[in-house]
Amino acid sequence: MWIWHSEDGSEREIEWVLENGEVVWRLHPLGTADRKREAKMSQPVTEDKVKEDKAVAMQPDRQKPKAMPTPLQATVELVRRGHRELLPQLRQLLKQQPDVFQYVGDLGRQAERAWVDMLGGEDDLLKESVILYADELKKSLAGPNATPLERLTAERIAACWIEIEYHRAWLVQHPQADGSKTAQLHEKRFEAAHRRMERTMMTLASIKKLLPRTIEVQLLQKPTVTSPVESIIGSKVNGEQPPVSNGQATVQATAAMTTHTPINRLNGSMNGHHNRFAALEPTGAK
Amino acid sequence: MAWEVRGHRQVYYRSRRQGDRVVKVYVGHGPLAERAAKLDAEVRARREADRQEARRMEATLEPLDVLRAEAEDGLRLLTLATFFAGGLHQHKGQWRQRRRRWNVDLAQ
Numbered sequence: 001m002w003i004w005h006s007e008d009g010s011e012r013e014i015e016w017v018l019e020n021g022e023v024v025w026r027l028h029p030l031g032t033a034d035r036k037r038e039a040k041m042s043q044p045v046t047e048d049k050v051k052e053d054k055a056v057a058m059q060p061d062r063q064k065p066k067a068m069p070t071p072l073q074a075t076v077e078l079v080r081r082g083h084r085e086l087l088p089q090l091r092q093l094l095k096q097q098p099d100v101f102q103y104v105g106d107l108g109r110q111a112e113r114a115w116v117d118m119l120g121g122e123d124d125l126l127k128e129s130v131i132l133y134a135d136e137l138k139k140s141l142a143g144p145n146a147t148p149l150e151r152l153t154a155e156r157i158a159a160c161w162i163e164i165e166y167h168r169a170w171l172v173q174h175p176q177a178d179g180s181k182t183a184q185l186h187e188k189r190f191e192a193a194h195r196r197m198e199r200t201m202m203t204l205a206s207i208k209k210l211l212p213r214t215i216e217v218q219l220l221q222k223p224t225v226t227s228p229v230e231s232i233i234g235s236k237v238n239g240e241q242p243p244v245s246n247g248q249a250t251v252q253a254t255a256a257m258t259t260h261t262p263i264n265r266l267n268g269s270m271n272g273h274h275n276r277f278a279a280l281e282p283t284g285a286k
Numbered sequence: 287m288a289w290e291v292r293g294h295r296q297v298y299y300r301s302r303r304q305g306d307r308v309v310k311v312y313v314g315h316g317p318l319a320e321r322a323a324k325l326d327a328e329v330r331a332r333r334e335a336d337r338q339e340a341r342r343m344e345a346t347l348e349p350l351d352v353l354r355a356e357a358e359d360g361l362r363l364l365t366l367a368t369f370f371a372g373g374l375h376q377h378k379g380q381w382r383q384r385r386r387r388w389n390v391d392l393a394q
Contacts (some may be wrong), residue, residue, distance in 0.1 A: 073363060079370045091371045104360035111353040118350070149368050152361055159354070181340040189347070196358075203365055206381050211372045 072097060101148045108152065112159040119166040130165075134158040141204065147211075153204040158199035164190060298323050340392070 069077070075090045112134065120127030141154035167190035177183045288310075289296045298319035299310040313322045374381045 058338075064334065076378060079347060080366065087370065090367060094371055095368055100360070104357060104364060107353060107357040107360060111357055113351060114350050114353065118346075151366060152364065156357065156361055159357075163354075169290075177336075180336045182336060182343055185340050185343055207365070207368075210374055210383060211368065211379055232312045243394060 070099065098148075101152065105152055105155065106150075108155045110160060112155070112162060115159060115162040115166060119162060119169065130162060134162060137161060143208070143268065147207075149211075150204065150207055153200060153207060156200045157197055157204065160193050160200060163193040164197065289319075300326065 027235045031160065072090075072093050073087055075093055079086050116127050116130050116134075119130060135158075135232055138151070138154040141157055142150045146154070167186045172185050172191070209268065288301070289300055290299060292315075295315050296319075297315040298313040300313055300322075301308050302311050304311075314318050324339075351385075369381055373384050375384050376382075
């Protein structure tokens, strides 16, 4: 059972409590700073105190409080710390939140588009060419039957590539600026983007190497489905070769998966499998 | 860089750092010193323009950095979650498949 403590918005604790009330673990145990804050909160509130707090809160350089961790973030952090008992919950969270992939993908695409605009400037042809090349790069990196995570990682690599190209183009176009602050800035960002791209490529390689992959195969079958008896009768009447029956249907495997309609080899129906083993079982047995 | 009065005339000095100290280097006086002062002013203006250009570039790239950082954070979280959910663990920075205990892991 999850318990979130966020009474005043500043407290961030996550606990895992059993049914009998026993606390199994706590993500952010109360430390000295928390105790000080609690003591401060328990003091009587005066007008001067309110003014002082407002003045502190209105300071421009004051850091914003960190956002509450989402359940996915909290679970990942706890699993990272060794709580393997939360793995089923993590899998469940990943299944329940496919929109997270969508959100991250949208962010990545926005960033990529902004970099393309920076790189291309007013040249629409160049911008479209870069977009097309980046799309090709993504496809080739992700490979066929890519999972959403592989696609996202490939998109990140492509975005890093665009950023690298932007800085490289600036440095090539401004040779006279060698040694200037602006050139140093571009060199620094070029190297950072390069490191990021290498890191992301290593992540993609790890994903491809380590994560289990589900390869889906499409079975294409001819729509002309006739029962073996009908086909024999038809051939006798017309004197032609019988059409290919379901038993010998040509099977073609392709990468794209749509649906696979199971065909019963016994009666030729496409409505689903007939469970022969279930038919053998006694009626009442379960 | 400064003009200083020495006796009855103005002389031009350049400041230069030598290790921990800043020392003044005598350039001269009269037309030669004026030309040197003009050159120094041009160099200073170029440096200031360069600094401003770098600041402007930083300000232009900052929103892109924010977008990129958010996308990377999200991707990092998803990668970690997928790796952990796939039964991997991190050993000294390297992702490894946990040795499978068939009677325990398959039951989960």
